[in-house]
Amino acid sequence: MNTEQVEVVNPFDRKAIGHVSLTNWDQIDQYLNDAQKLFQHRKSWLPAHKRIAILNKVAELMKGRAEELAFQIANEGGKPLIDARIEVARAIDGVGLCIKELSHLAGQEIPMDLTAAGSGRLAFTTREPIGVVVAVSAFNHPLNLIVHQVGPAVAVGCPVIVKPASATPLSAQAFVHMLYEAGLPEEWCRLAVCKSAVAEKMVTDPRVNFFSFIGSGAVGWMLKSKLAPGTRCALEHGGVAPVIVDESANLESMLPALVKGGFYHSGQVCVSVQRIYVHKGHGSGLAQMLATEAKHLVVGNAIEEKTQCGPLINPAEVTRVESWVNEAVQGGAKVLSGGHRLSDTTYAPTVLLNPALDAKVSELEVFGPVVCVYETEDINHSIHLANSLPVAFQASVFTNHLDVAMKCVREIDATAVMVNDHTAFRVDWMPFAGRRHSGYGVGGIGYTMHDMTHDKMAVIKL
Structure with missing residues (x-):
């Protein structure tokens, strides 16, 4: 034995x-x-x-x-x-x-x-x-x-x-x-x-x-x-879950869902909110609201009652996330919160505005506490970017217009499209699957x- x-x-x-x-x-x-x-x-x-x-x-x-x-x-x-x-x-x-x-x-x-x-x-x-x-x-x-x-x-x-x-x-x-x-x-x-x-x-x-x-x-x-x-x-x-925010959506009402979907388990979830596409003129405001909430999240040992974001699973993951964020910043992304490690095992909840589309945080699953906000031309541009990667899992759209909701349900390449909820929503009797990669x-x-x-x-x- x-x-x-x-x-x-x-x-x-x-x-x-x-x-x-x-x-x-x-x-x-x-x-x-x-x-x-x-x-x-x-x-x-x-x-x-x-x-x-x-x-x-x-x-x-x-x-x-x-x-x-x-x-x-x-x-x-x-x-x-x-x-x-x-x-x-x-x-x-x-x-x-x-x-x-x-x-x-x-x-x-x-x-x-x-x-x-x-x-x-x-x-x-x-x-x-x-x-x-x-x-x-x-x-x-x-x-x-x-x-x-x-x-x-x-x-x-x-x-x-x-x-x-x-x-x-x-x-x-x-x-x-x-x-x-x-x-x-x-x-x-x-x-x-x-x-x-x-x-x-x-x-x-x-x-x-x-x-x-x-x-x-x-x-x-x-x-x-x-x-x-x-x-x-x-x-x-995993996926690189996209969220589309329509011009009709109420930014304040969607905020708790985006915070939870992006920073739950420090982003170590296969359908964690990672890419948020917002019409020009609204992206900066939403990103700043997210950043304000992210700054107030309590990071620490998961066994403590007050902790809201725990560690990454090992120190090597902190180093990887840090390097990806640094690359995005060097490529022009604006850091609105976080953007740095807190210790060998924790990384600050991070909100990035307009990373380059070819940055790792834009193309690969971060699996860490990083949410990216991108400004787009219109809903069609947002859908195009949401569908631009070889991965496809769960996605979401925030809107007050039924026609926009149904357009996204039809046109986003995903196995599930949540309307007015975050991408990580799941109940255990529903089908749960990834497409393509x-x-x-x-x-x-x-x-x-x-x-x-x-x-x-x-x-x-x-």
Whole structure:
């Protein structure tokens, strides 16, 4: 048995807060063998009522430990407690949603007598679990993302091996252990905290039937290219979320949504507000209003109640964000707030006005507390710029005119367009996905459960 440990630190002060055992390839190889045998021997499948009972028990365990789970999210991931508590509530609801969606996971009758060739036959479909699932997750929602990947697998009856982000494995470990406590046999869900080379070997193994990935596009597309023949997948990457502000919009009323959407979790969200397009004459005023709010945000250790913006996940990310902002400023962007690091682990909430369109902050996902405001000629120019990148995820428009709202809904290249709300809005039963470079497949608990099953048809000759 491997005894090597991975130390987990608080990203604000870098103090050790726990550790988990590193999983080596020999252990993962055994996990894959166990999972494959479970799936191949159908008599070992857990009936739906047992899976429902396990998930109900997990939800109750999570409710009883909600504050402990929220503190752990803040402590290992740097998400402020106020937001970590919301994540826990969402995760509990997500487990419940897995149960509810099982009642909708059904087949249908296929009409056969539409031609003489099919006459005299009865046909219907059922849905079966797809097989062994391997899930690789991200750090920014260390409990809820695991629920979104592991919960559906357990619900539909797929054996699952989950690799959490190396920086935030404690929340995933807690959820897996609660599954065991609720009665799930360990071989149905395994935690694999492993090095990148081992993870790649696991993901691309031919025993894997479905690969779920949440993380960077570079890694996701690379792994997809190496999947074994027949392995299906879903990839969730990031975006550079655009917001269009129409001339009719009330700037003051939209301000709280833009602040929340841009600086929630210090911008470490795949659909965080990053590019705001405003008609000339209004951009400077909106940017200054945003900057005023940003200056009042409390930056600090996420485990402190007063903190509104926590640290970035590691010091290297602070250095990267700092370099991107410096490049934008050298290229002509005006800094209205922030624009500098506060410590080795924190960066000041930053508002930039009119960065160059080829600056990194304009073309790439910042994944930090940086919001950019651009002045445009008109609504068509704003839509053109919103659609100008190879990434496409969620977007938004603020307007008091229905025709403008519908124009943006029709013409913005995005999987979801929020009207009079920020780009990071989400409920867990809605489809959630990136287009083009931003992802592959559709997330959301019900959609993931559908992806982790497939149709089987019976045709009965009468």
